[in-house]
Every structure is written in C-alpha cells, then in structure tokens.
Amino acid sequence: MTQSSHRPRVNSAEPFSPRPIPATAAHRLQSxxxxxxxxxxxxxxxxxxxxxxxxxxxxxxxxxxxxxxxxxxxxxxxxxxxxxxxxxxxxxxxxxxxxxxxxxxxxxxxxxxxxxxxxxxxxxxxxxxxxxxxxxxGWRFGNAFSELNSKNVAAFETRFVDDGDHVIVQGEKFYTTGALLAHLVPIVAVNDQGQAALVFAQRDAPGLTVTNNWSSFGQRTTASGRVQIEQVRVPKSRVVIIDAFHNHTAAGAISQIIQAAIDAGIARQAIDETIDFVQTKSRPWIDSDKPTAAEDVFTIQAIGDLKIKLHAAEALLERAGDLIDKAVAAPGEASVATATTATAEAKVLTTQIAIEATNRLFELAGTRSTLQQHQLDRYWRNARVHTLHDPVRWKYFHIGNYYLNGVNPPRNAWN
Missing domain, CATH: 1.10.540.10 (Acyl-CoA dehydrogenase/oxidase, N-terminal domain)
Known part of the structure; x- marks a missing residue:
C-alpha cells in the first residue's frame, strides 16, 4: 500500500468525499x-x-x-x-x-x-x-449506533418517522466506526412507538454528514467520529426492524466474539514483536550473566507465560465460535445463553492477554524498545482503547451469575 503526505488524515477538518461504489464486484470466496x-x-x-x-x-x-x-x-x-x-x-x-x-x-x-x-x-x-x-x-456498511450524550449506550434519541414510501431520520451519532469510509451507513433510530430499526442510508444522502473528528490516543485510524443526521430520507425497503435482542438469538455474542478476536490479534502481534526485539535488539541484563537477552531465564519464563495465556484465549475463542454456530442453527434460551457466556469467557481472557502482552513488551524488550523509531507503543494504546468497548468487570458478574445462580446473561450488543 502506498503512503504519502497527501493521504487523508484522521481528526482533520478537511472535507472527505464518500467513497465511490465499487466499479467491479468483489472476489467471491469459495471456502x-x-x-x-x-x-x-x-x-x-x-x-x-x-x-x-x-x-x-x-x-x-x-x-x-x-x-x-x-x-x-x-x-x-x-x-x-x-x-x-x-x-x-x-x-x-x-x-x-x-x-x-x-x-x-x-x-x-x-x-x-x-x-x-x-x-x-x-x-x-x-x-x-x-x-x-x-x-x-463489495459494498461496505458503516456504523451510526451510539450517541455521545445519551444516558447509556442503549438509549437512542435519534428518531425516524414515516413519509410515504420513505422514512425521515433526525439525530446525531458518535463512535461511528466505519461510517466515513462506508457505502451505506446503517443508523439505529426509534419511531414514536419506541420501536428500534436499522435505517440503511446512502453515505452520500443529503443531510448525512460524517465528521472525521476521532481523537483517541489508540485505534487512531478508525475515524470513529461524528455523524450528523438532518432530515435524511431513506426508502422503507431499507429499514430493518430490530427484533434480535427481543428474541433468543446469538446477535450479541456474534458482535462480541469479533471484538474479542481483535484483542487476541493485538496480543499475538505484541508477543511476536517482543520476541523479535529480544532476539535482535535487546541487551542482556547484567545480573543474568548471559551473553544474549534471549537467554535471560526470567525473560524465557515470561514469554512462556504470555504464550500460554494467548493460546488459552484463542482456545476459548474457538469454543465460543462453535457454540455460536450451534445457537444460530438451533436458537433457544439455553443455546443462546451458553454461547453468550462462552463468548464472555473468551472476552475476559483476550482482554487480559491484550493488556498484559502489550505492557510486558517494554519490560522484556527493555528501554530501547520505547524509542519512537520503533513505535511499539501503538500496541498498548490500541489494546487499552479497544478493550474499553464493554467493561470486562461485568463479564465476570454475568459468567458467575450464570454458573452459580442459573441466571442467563442479558441479550444486547455488549453481551
């Protein structure tokens, strides 16, 4: 991929035109x-x-x-x-x-x-x-779900009203990952009866403005900024009523397993970066009495510990995926609760290893690994920000309540 100073940047006041619809169809996967x-x-x-x-x-x-x-x-x-x-x-x-x-x-x-x-x-x-x-x-969907000033993540103030063969949407969104570069922007909105829907608006629809003002210290290039929705007209054929969380479906677990997988990926690469740095750039600590940093017994032990925790997290991810498949094939209260709980367990471990691996990278690789030329801090910044998506402290509660008291976890996009 080419890089240049002319490439569009995040948190920029420069206007950003919607991406063109793909001129050729995407590749069709065979397996x-x-x-x-x-x-x-x-x-x-x-x-x-x-x-x-x-x-x-x-x-x-x-x-x-x-x-x-x-x-x-x-x-x-x-x-x-x-x-x-x-x-x-x-x-x-x-x-x-x-x-x-x-x-x-x-x-x-x-x-x-x-x-x-x-x-x-x-x-x-x-x-x-x-x-x-x-x-x-090859069309991409963005995200216009969360709202910056609502009382909680599931409280939506964005509204849609009927207008013949169309609906009209009005509101404002934040944390809109993917909207800037999408072809369709699905907006979560509610009608006067409180019914929630996904309203699939064209990215270039009149009244739809995506602002590239994401300024987090991590996940910097997601462009997860603001979407302003001012009397946006969308055909009713592209209004999908949301019933998944009112029924026994694996919708929440599906969202969560991908979040957990992202954290696992950050952890895996951080560990690989640690190993490479220790092998090629780090100096042995004076007390180790070893000729290379890779022979330091405490570093060896620490790498083993990180790998074990990573593989445990990956194993729980695979288990959760299998249970989600079963819940999709045979949805019901028991299958969905099992899949949701298993996914929460995976999310706990992927969060733990992502934060630990990205933190210990510097401890094990040494002071020179903090030099800006290596830019290894991006792994810690990305892990710290992405793992905030939904608090793991509540995963422990729902998991414990499920096994101890037989209470199924809530059904929402964060469980």
Missing part, C-alpha cells in the same frame, strides 16, 4: 480455508504501513478497499444467498489475523460483519436478497 489464506496475505500488506498510518494518522483508504474487495467482508453471508456462511470460529480467526497487522482496520470491519448477522436475523426476504447482494459486490 473458509481460502478466507484464512486471503486474510494472511492482506495482513502481511497491512502490517507494512501500520506504524506509519498510526504515527501520521493516515486513514486506511486503500487498505480498506483491498480488504472489502478481497471478499472477506462477505464472509458471513449465508450460503443460500451466495456466500460461504463461514463458521464463527473462522470469523474470529480471520478477524484476529487482520487485527494483528492493524487493529484499526479490523475494528472498521467489525460493525459490518455484525450488521450482516442482523440482516440474517431481522431482515425480510427482499432485504436479505438486496443487502447481501450488495455485500457480495
């Missing part, structure tokens, strides 16, 4: 194995410029185009609509591979993949045919 191989190839490309994008704040425009054109954004489209209908363990593995290279790019894709699941759960047959078809052609 899950092919998806994993493509993810590895893309990750190798994305890693090359990741440090520069983070340092300079370059938006991953070309990278995202390559990602969605690869077919991976259609990974979860059901087989009956032309996709491969990948298992969620594969979805998690692919997401973690991309996240290891650039966790911002992986997070931009997260909401799209989650929305594909919502279409499968809540869309009409006509909506599935149209929207899945667009996904397979």
């Amino acid at each position: 899950e194995a092919e998806a994993v191989e493509i993810a590895r190839q893309l990750a190798a490309q994305f890693l090359t410029g990741a440090a520069e994008r983070d340092r300079e704040g370059y938006l991953p425009v070309e990278e995202l185009d390559a990602y969605s054109q690869s077919g991976l954004w259609g990974l979860t489209v059901p087989k009956e609509y032309g996709g491969v209908g990948a298992s969620y363990s594969t979805v998690a593995w692919v997401s973690s591979i991309i996240a290891a290279a650039d966790s911002s790019i992986a997070q931009i894709a997260h909401n799209h993949l989650t929305l594909v699941a919502h279409i499968a759960l809540d869309g009409t047959e006509e909506q599935k045919k149209e929207l899945f078809g667009l996904v397979l052609d």
Whole structure:
C-alpha cells in the first residue's frame, strides 16, 4: 500500500468525499480455508504501513478497499444467498489475523460483519436478497449506533418517522466506526412507538454528514467520529426492524466474539514483536550473566507465560465460535445463553492477554524498545482503547451469575 503526505488524515477538518461504489464486484470466496489464506496475505500488506498510518494518522483508504474487495467482508453471508456462511470460529480467526497487522482496520470491519448477522436475523426476504447482494459486490456498511450524550449506550434519541414510501431520520451519532469510509451507513433510530430499526442510508444522502473528528490516543485510524443526521430520507425497503435482542438469538455474542478476536490479534502481534526485539535488539541484563537477552531465564519464563495465556484465549475463542454456530442453527434460551457466556469467557481472557502482552513488551524488550523509531507503543494504546468497548468487570458478574445462580446473561450488543 502506498503512503504519502497527501493521504487523508484522521481528526482533520478537511472535507472527505464518500467513497465511490465499487466499479467491479468483489472476489467471491469459495471456502473458509481460502478466507484464512486471503486474510494472511492482506495482513502481511497491512502490517507494512501500520506504524506509519498510526504515527501520521493516515486513514486506511486503500487498505480498506483491498480488504472489502478481497471478499472477506462477505464472509458471513449465508450460503443460500451466495456466500460461504463461514463458521464463527473462522470469523474470529480471520478477524484476529487482520487485527494483528492493524487493529484499526479490523475494528472498521467489525460493525459490518455484525450488521450482516442482523440482516440474517431481522431482515425480510427482499432485504436479505438486496443487502447481501450488495455485500457480495463489495459494498461496505458503516456504523451510526451510539450517541455521545445519551444516558447509556442503549438509549437512542435519534428518531425516524414515516413519509410515504420513505422514512425521515433526525439525530446525531458518535463512535461511528466505519461510517466515513462506508457505502451505506446503517443508523439505529426509534419511531414514536419506541420501536428500534436499522435505517440503511446512502453515505452520500443529503443531510448525512460524517465528521472525521476521532481523537483517541489508540485505534487512531478508525475515524470513529461524528455523524450528523438532518432530515435524511431513506426508502422503507431499507429499514430493518430490530427484533434480535427481543428474541433468543446469538446477535450479541456474534458482535462480541469479533471484538474479542481483535484483542487476541493485538496480543499475538505484541508477543511476536517482543520476541523479535529480544532476539535482535535487546541487551542482556547484567545480573543474568548471559551473553544474549534471549537467554535471560526470567525473560524465557515470561514469554512462556504470555504464550500460554494467548493460546488459552484463542482456545476459548474457538469454543465460543462453535457454540455460536450451534445457537444460530438451533436458537433457544439455553443455546443462546451458553454461547453468550462462552463468548464472555473468551472476552475476559483476550482482554487480559491484550493488556498484559502489550505492557510486558517494554519490560522484556527493555528501554530501547520505547524509542519512537520503533513505535511499539501503538500496541498498548490500541489494546487499552479497544478493550474499553464493554467493561470486562461485568463479564465476570454475568459468567458467575450464570454458573452459580442459573441466571442467563442479558441479550444486547455488549453481551
């Protein structure tokens, strides 16, 4: 991927035009194995410029185009609509591979993949045919869910009202990961009856303004800024009523497993960076009486500890993916609660290893690893910010309550 000072930056006041609709259809995946191989190839490309994008704040425009054109954004489209209908363990593995290279790019894709699941759960047959078809052609969905000033993450003040064959949407959103570079922006809005819906607006719709004002110290190039929605007209055919969380579905677990996979990817790459630095750049500590840093017994022990914790987290991710598949195939109170709890367990471990691995990188690699030329701090910054998406302290509670008291975890996008 080319890098230049002319590339658009995050937190910029410069206007940013909507991305063009893909001129050619995206690649059609033939198998899950092919998806994993493509993810590895893309990750190798994305890693090359990741440090520069983070340092300079370059938006991953070309990278995202390559990602969605690869077919991976259609990974979860059901087989009956032309996709491969990948298992969620594969979805998690692919997401973690991309996240290891650039966790911002992986997070931009997260909401799209989650929305594909919502279409499968809540869309009409006509909506599935149209929207899945667009996904397979390479269209990207963004995110206009959360609101900056509402009382909590599930309180929505954005409204939609009927207007003949259309609805009109009014409101404001923040944390809008992916909206800036999307082709369609699904807006979560409620009507006068309190019914929530996903309103799929064209990115270039009149009245829809995406502001590139994300300024976090981590996940810097997700462009997760603000969306202003001023009397935006959207055809009713693109209004998907949200019922998934009122029913026994795995919608929340599907969203969560991808979040957890991103943290696992950050951890994996941070550990690899630690090993490489210790082997090639670190000096042995004077008390070790060893000729190389890699022979320090305490460093050896620490790397072993990190690898064990990473592999445990990855194993729980795979287990959670298998249980989500079962809940999707046979939805019910028990199967959904089991999948949701298993995903929460994975989220706990991926959060722990992401923060620990990115922190211990500097302890084990030594002072010279903090030099700005290496830019290894981006792993810690990304892990610290991304793991804040939903508090792990509540995962412990829901997991314990499930096993101790038989209380199923709540059904929402954060569980």
